[in-house]
Amino acid sequence: MAQTIKFTIDGVECTAKKGQYIVDAATENHIYIPTLCNIPGVKPRGSCRICSVRVNGRMMTACTTPVSEGMEIENKDPDIEDIRKAIIELMFTEGNHFCPSCEKSGNCELQALAYRYQMLAPRFKFMFPKRRLEATHPKLIKDHNRCILCKRCIRAIKDEEGHSLFAFARRGHNVEIIIDTKYSKNMTDEQAREAADICPVGAILVKERAYTDPIGKRKYDKQPIGSDIENL
Amino acid sequence: MDKTIDAIINNYNRDKNRLMDILIDTQDTLGCVPDSAAEQIADALDISKVDLEQTLSFYHFFSKEQRGKYTVYLNNSAVANMYGRKEVARIFEEEAGCKFGEVTKDGLIGLFDTSCIGMNDQEPAALINGVVFTMLTPYRVRELVKGMRKGLKVEELLRTGYGDGNNSSPLIRSAVNNHIMEKGPVLSEDYVPGDAIKKIIKLDPAEVIEEVKNSNIRGRGGAGFPTGLKWDFCRRAKDKRRFVFCNADEGEPGTFKDRVILTERPRLLFEGMAVAAYAIGAAEGILYLRYEYKYLKKFLENILDEMRSKNLLGKNIASKKGFDFDIRIQLGAGAYVCGEESALIESAEGKRGEPRDRPPFPVEKGYLGHPTVVNNVETLCSVVKVMLYGGEWYRSFGTDESTGTKLLCVSGDCHYPGVYELEWGFSVADILEMVGAENVQAVQVGGPSGTCIGPDGFERILGYEDLATGGSLIIIGPHRDVLRDIVLNFMDFFIEESCGSCTPCRTLPVAIREKLIKIIEGRGVMQDLMDIERWRFIMKVNRCGLGHTALNPVLSTLKNLRHLYLDLIQKEVEYDTGFRLDEAVKEGKLVTNRT
Ligand SMILES: Cc1cc2nc3c(=O)[nH]c(=O)nc-3n(C[C@H](O)[C@H](O)[C@H](O)COP(=O)(O)O)c2cc1C
Ligand code: SF4
Numbered sequence A: 001m002a003q004t005i006k007f008t009i010d011g012v013e014c015t016a017k018k019g020q021y022i023v024d025a026a027t028e029n030h031i032y033i034p035t036l037c038n039i040p041g042v043k044p045r046g047s048c049r050i051c052s053v054r055v056n057g058r059m060m061t062a063c064t065t066p067v068s069e070g071m072e073i074e075n076k077d078p079d080i081e082d083i084r085k086a087i088i089e090l091m092f093t094e095g096n097h098f099c100p101s102c103e104k105s106g107n108c109e110l111q112a113l114a115y116r117y118q119m120l121a122p123r124f125k126f127m128f129p130k131r132r133l134e135a136t137h138p139k140l141i142k143d144h145n146r147c148i149l150c151k152r153c154i155r156a157i158k159d160e161e162g163h164s165l166f167a168f169a170r171r172g173h174n175v176e177i178i179i180d181t182k183y184s185k186n187m188t189d190e191q192a193r194e195a196a197d198i199c200p201v202g203a204i205l206v207k208e209r210a211y212t213d214p215i216g217k218r219k220y221d222k223q224p225i226g227s228d229i230e231n232l
Numbered sequence B: 001m002d003k004t005i006d007a008i009i010n011n012y013n014r015d016k017n018r019l020m021d022i023l024i025d026t027q028d029t030l031g032c033v034p035d036s037a038a039e040q041i042a043d044a045l046d047i048s049k050v051d052l053e054q055t056l057s058f059y060h061f062f063s064k065e066q067r068g069k070y071t072v073y074l075n076n077s078a079v080a081n082m083y084g085r086k087e088v089a090r091i092f093e094e095e096a097g098c099k100f101g102e103v104t105k106d107g108l109i110g111l112f113d114t115s116c117i118g119m120n121d122q123e124p125a126a127l128i129n130g131v132v133f134t135m136l137t138p139y140r141v142r143e144l145v146k147g148m149r150k151g152l153k154v155e156e157l158l159r160t161g162y163g164d165g166n167n168s169s170p171l172i173r174s175a176v177n178n179h180i181m182e183k184g185p186v187l188s189e190d191y192v193p194g195d196a197i198k199k200i201i202k203l204d205p206a207e208v209i210e211e212v213k214n215s216n217i218r219g220r221g222g223a224g225f226p227t228g229l230k231w232d233f234c235r236r237a238k239d240k241r242r243f244v245f246c247n248a249d250e251g252e253p254g255t256f257k258d259r260v261i262l263t264e265r266p267r268l269l270f271e272g273m274a275v276a277a278y279a280i281g282a283a284e285g286i287l288y289l290r291y292e293y294k295y296l297k298k299f300l301e302n303i304l305d306e307m308r309s310k311n312l313l314g315k316n317i318a319s320k321k322g323f324d325f326d327i328r329i330q331l332g333a334g335a336y337v338c339g340e341e342s343a344l345i346e347s348a349e350g351k352r353g354e355p356r357d358r359p360p361f362p363v364e365k366g367y368l369g370h371p372t373v374v375n376n377v378e379t380l381c382s383v384v385k386v387m388l389y390g391g392e393w394y395r396s397f398g399t400d401e402s403t404g405t406k407l408l409c410v411s412g413d414c415h416y417p418g419v420y421e422l423e424w425g426f427s428v429a430d431i432l433e434m435v436g437a438e439n440v441q442a443v444q445v446g447g448p449s450g451t452c453i454g455p456d457g458f459e460r461i462l463g464y465e466d467l468a469t470g471g472s473l474i475i476i477g478p479h480r481d482v483l484r485d486i487v488l489n490f491m492d493f494f495i496e497e498s499c500g501s502c503t504p505c506r507t508l509p510v511a512i513r514e515k516l517i518k519i520i521e522g523r524g525v526m527q528d529l530m531d532i533e534r535w536r537f538i539m540k541v542n543r544c545g546l547g548h549t550a551l552n553p554v555l556s557t558l559k560n561l562r563h564l565y566l567d568l569i570q571k572e573v574e575y576d577t578g579f580r581l582d583e584a585v586k587e588g589k590l591v592t593n594r595t
């Protein structure tokens, strides 16, 4: 049996199995740490940085850092919460997000986080980048305007032999997701749906699906993101 | 299927971890990596083409299109500009007939910018087909382009003669100069290769580490981690296959001392790697050499052969049974972030140079998942001297907290730029006097990621306890426009070099750069300065040191040279959105044909 260890989040005593990531351990203790790039069960990558917490005085990503005995974690600290809000704002200003017309609206994790963090007007200037809308793929539409470059699709979607279907191109503020034409040809409908669902925002859409859930029935219509964890 | 490409792939055993080498060789052969070659390589390695492109598009020196029979990469560092880069670039464009970022219509000449190539003491400098051209002038540029039009070999364009020391040796033949101004333990001629190895093999590896700890030496690559402790961690790892990496990426603008060591003391460096290998129990070593220093590769490989033939590398080194260690050279392809140790390892595995999440640290899981020690060139050289003369001797140099010597790379507005090996603990003022710099306005210590100090900070001392530096010291004279010529250039550098993984590092420097321009153009207000100082905290959650320091150019000048900003901002205006009516309606005016 895995060894049980004790640690604290904002002074609250918690327990976890040794080796568990902070995010997962927090969830089990009904404490919500916001995430965007994380996919439970898939090797984490720590790219969006929104789950940053202070561990023994240092900023660490909760999705990539395992808990250890006696760890003191700060999560709800106002400075940390402001950094998270800033990251959400940076994501909104870095791309082109027009929520009212987006297929993912109401089911979008970025939008939900913006509500949770009560983002009004972002403190940063909109960059209005020129980005592509890619519809050449047989099953998918890739709207680069909405991509927050979280890499979920890269990490979660592979073909049976483990070939990547999605990858990162270029670097810095010019990075972009690219789709492999050879291996994605064999993508099944189910895989296409999986890709669209894994995307936290509306950057990957299944062709000919458009809006699925009526207002009121969408994931974050009734309660803020994270409340399922807090009210478990 | 292209047979040449296939031969290249086979040369690296069809190993996807050697993708960097395969792409470099392909580009050397074809001039670029066209789609057809990319497909062939991806298929042969059984990876998706997008996985290949992921690596290919990350590195600045790779290209999918031809970049000209003569490809000019002109350094665009701040110091290059101080020495007249702008005029040199203009003449290049005028003579070649194309702009930077383009190739001439006949495909003869390509002009491209590149981040600091490690020649700050002999700028403006350029790489043309891998050959370094230093101290360019408009006249030289006209000659160069004439030579290209005549179809001369790149080597034939080098009319200035070869540089000092080994720079003119048959295997290098480069115009680069060492400019060694002061020598100490590392650069001293008093060195016999192999003496340290012969000494350590009589010791237990743990005793070697003890001696290194005793010297108190800390990493010379910038981060300053205690070397003995790092080795100790690695030695304690369970996995017995271990690696020693030497970090010769030297990408921090204004740093060029590793280039000088590689040119003049390569045996000392390789011996240092062998000492590290013995201490941690590694059999395999990799020297990660930045692409800009490719001109040294043949020379270095020859030294490796020589050391193998003298039994200083290879099996049973110095006849010590079981002491096996060998070194290969891994080339980079142009990315500053690859100097970060985990990005360096990723790159050596053929991937994008994206830093890893830590923990685990490289000493636990590094190259191919095995425990790996990464050390800077200078650190490894210094350790050889520690082993020869003892940790106590080493501690007699420098200060309590910063022991030993440091190779400083001085460039900018002074009479004697070059490499100075000095004890830690000199004040900036001492050094300014030594290098012949007068009426200095500011000094950039440690490159763009370091600190910019004004005259009231010149009594501060160099050392981990005050002003730490990986070596770069850029001197800024009284006539320079610090914000426009230095700070803006450095911000462009970080924006260009971020790997793009972390949200704040990818986006915030772009927003801050915009504010900086607003301030430089006289439209800034106090609120802008306050915003910058408040937003700095967002950068603390980035993954690596690049993201942690990417705002330093602005932050450190805002702190130490605040008057530069206060002089420029609008005094009576409290708030300014940055909105410019004329800009906003420009397009509309064009469309409607109104003025
Ligand atoms: C963005 C970035 C660039 C770096 N570049 C270099 C470099 O070019 N050379 C180097 O030795 N260390 C560089 N470092 C530091 C390395 O991560 C690492 O600390 C160092 O190589 C360890 O060797 P040392 O302990 O001997 O200094 C860089 C770090 C960062 C964050
Ligand atoms: S497409 Fe979606 S899942 Fe993929 S990186 Fe962009 S936002 Fe993330």
Ligand code: SF4
Residues within 6 Å of the ligand: B337, B354, B355, B497, B498, B499, B500, B501, B502, B503, B505, B506, B542, B543, B544, B545, B546, B547, B548
């Ligand atoms: S801080 Fe910047 S360079 Fe470092 S990993 Fe993050 S995005 Fe890449």
